[in-house]
Amino acid sequence: MLTRTPRGSSNRDSLLARGVMLWRCIADDYEQTILIGKYDNGTKLPPESEIAARYGVNRHTVRRAMAELGTRGLVRTERGIGTFVRTDKMDYPIGQRTRFSEIVAAAGHEAEGRLQGHRHEPASAEIAAHLGLKVGxxxxxxxxxRAADRVPISVATTWLPAARYADAGKVFRRLQSMTRTLDHYGITGYARKWTRxxxxxxxxxxxxxxxxxVQRPILVVESLDVTGDGEPLLTTRGRFAADRVALTVES
Amino acid sequence: MLTRTPRGSSNRDSLLARGVMLWRCIADDYEQTILIGKYDNGTKLPPESEIAARYGVNRHTVRRAMAELGTRGLVRTERGIGTFVRTDKMDYPIGQRTRFSEIVAAAGHEAEGRLQGHRHEPASAEIAAHLGLKVGxxxxxxxxxRAADRVPISVATTWLPAARYADAGKVFRRLQSMTRTLDHYGITGYARKWTRxxxxxxxxxxxxxxxxxVQRPILVVESLDVTGDGEPLLTTRGRFAADRVALTVES
DNA sequence: CCAACTTGTCTATTCGAATAGACAAGTACG
DNA sequence: CGTACTTGTCTATTCGAATAGACAAGTTGG
Known part of the structure; x- marks a missing residue:
């Protein structure tokens, strides 16, 4: 170990923004480089120790930055081997039978759905029209x-008629899946009617x-699902991280 | 003092970016609001204690944020009175006799010029043409x-012929002013020939x-100064913070 | 199997961010 | 003058960022 520069100067200064942590600066720097397209998918990054030396920081700081990039879905780390750039987008087929958990499972990933919040509210004109209800x-x-392998894929706002699904929030929080939540209400065969x-x-x-x-592109997906009888069931406005997902529309 | 929320929730969460310090988030939030033009020039901000309560943070954290906004030239703080929004731009007249220190002093501010770095280099085609030298x-x-009242106004790259002004870097570092530096070489009456x-x-x-x-607008000012005899003296490429300066061209 | 290399985890330490409280110093107003 | 209000400064404390070092756990290639 040479470890000069115990505290000061190096490539650090060119990155270091005041009030922003070092690991965040390094993570953002790598994100830029990756999103620019400088690395092919699967490219192996240098060892952590080498990156640390290049930036003039401790290896732990680099690890923190890489962990951040992992949660952003930009790299994948394998113990004993190295860290690899991940620019492939998950394929997300949209059709009559669109179920997040099934799609993710079919792609060999671990699906996760976390409820961020829920409340009752009067239906806006748009929501009412979708669900076939009166305004208010x-x-x-x-x-x-929603996340696949702990990497966030989308945030979605879903509206259901309160008359029948008043406790949908509590149920979802327990079952962690929309499919299972609707199953709890006795709805098994539901289908996508339209997607915008x-x-x-x-x-x-x-x-x-x-x-x-901030200001990364997102895909906005509005949709309506109906029961087997063709009755409006729920309408959703989802925002997908365009860097991580490609939508495929079945026809 | 009510001080609930000892550690968590409040308006904080909507701002808090991971890896970015609280005071920086608050400062950036205010900067956005100010640059959007929501406040008129001179508007008095609420007392620090009130801002702290609104964000759910300690008063010291707000003070740190305000100090940051001060160095960015967006607010001005007066002891015992309050903090005021500062959206007025400094008027920077450009004419034959353009001297930073004189302009700033005339506007009632304290001028400051700090040398960031200096070196010798071969003249590029453009610089050579400006100074009437051969390329290389x-x-x-x-x-x-350059700063007025400690608020940075511009960064400038200046080129002079090395034949006569070889030690210009060291001299400027000591005298802190271009006018005084040239005076040291016996140049007193120099004038602006053109400005782009x-x-x-x-x-x-x-x-x-x-x-x-990053990505705030800047004014790029290229210019040539000549001696009293009309000989090319120095050429400059200055970058002015457009949020803080308005250039006035005398005609 | 062994040696070299890389990521993962642990402990310890230093430094600054953020909190908390108190008081000084300045201004404004009756 | 004196009270109320606001900014400035100080001390103390807690918590996390960053550093430092060591070792475990995994992979690769001879």
Missing amino acids: TDVVRLEIL ISAGFADAVDAGRLRLS | TDVVRLEIL ISAGFADAVDAGRLRLS
């Missing part, structure tokens, strides 16, 4: 964060939940 | 940060030196 009817609103896709930028709240930098 | 001739290059103004965005280095957020 009581509806349940759920905010759900647009794009935009993540606001501060969504960016935080999705562990994205 | 040895020139002295100075990087100067354009605009762009601050890169990471300039943003750091000017204490700006």
Whole structure:
């Protein structure tokens, strides 16, 4: 070990923004490089010790930065081997039978759905039209964060008629899945009726939940699911991290 | 004092970016609000204690944020009175007799010029043309940060012929002023020959030196000064913080 | 199997961010 | 003058960022 520069100068200064932690600066620096497309998918990064030396920081600090990049879904680390760049996007098929947990499981990942919050509210004109209700009817609103292998994929706002699904929030929080929640209400065969896709930028709240930098692109997916009888069941407005997902529409 | 929320929740969460210090988040939040133009110039901000309560943080943390906004030139604090928004831009007249220290002094502020670095280098085609030298001739290059009342106003790169001003770096570092540096070489009556103004965005280095957020607009001012005899003296490429300066061209 | 290399985890220490409280110093107003 | 209010400064404490070092656990290649 040479370890000069015990405290000061090096490549650090060119990154160090006042009031921003070192590991965050390093993580952001790597994110830029990766998102620019400088690395191919699967490229092996240098060993942590080498990166630490190049930045003039401790190895633990680099580990913290890499952990951050892991939660952002930009790298994948394997013990004893190394850290690899991950630029492939998860394929997310959209069709009549669109179930997050099943899609993720089919892709060989671990699905997770966490309820961020829920409340009752009167239906807006748009929500009422989707669900076939009168404006102002009581509806349940759920905010759900979905992740695959602990990497956030999407945040979704879902509305259901309160008349039948008043406790949907509590049920979801326990069962952690929309499929199982509806099953709890006796709904088994439900289907996607329509899906509308647009794009935009993540606001501060969504960016935080999705562990994205602000102003990264997102895919906005609005949809309506119906019961087997064709009755409106739930409508959703989901925001997908466009850096991590590609939507495939079945036809 | 009510001081609930000893550690958690409040308006904090909506701001708190992971890896970014609290005071920085608050400062950036205020900067956004100010630059959007929500406050008129001179508007009095609420007392520190009140701001602290609104964000759910300690008063010291607010003070740190306000200190940051002060160095960015966005607020001005007066003891015993309060903190005031500062959106007025300093008027910077450009004419034949353009001397930073004189302009700033005339506006009632304290001028400061700090040398960031200096070196000799061969003249590029552009610099050579400006100074009337052959390409590759040895020139002295100075990087100067200028501030008024401790608020950074501009960073400037200045080139002089090395033949006569070889030690310009050391001299400037001692005298802290271009006017005095030239005076040291016996140059008293020099004048602006031409000025070219354009605009762009601050890169990471300039943003750091000017204490700006990255990607804030800057005014790029290229100019040539000549001696009393009309001989090319020095050429400069200055980058001014557009949020703090308005250039006035005399005609 | 063994040696070299890389990531994971542990302990200890230093330094600054953030909190908490108290008081000084300045201004404004009746 | 004196009270109320606001900013400035000080001390003390807690918690996490960053450093430092050592070793365990895993992979690779001879």
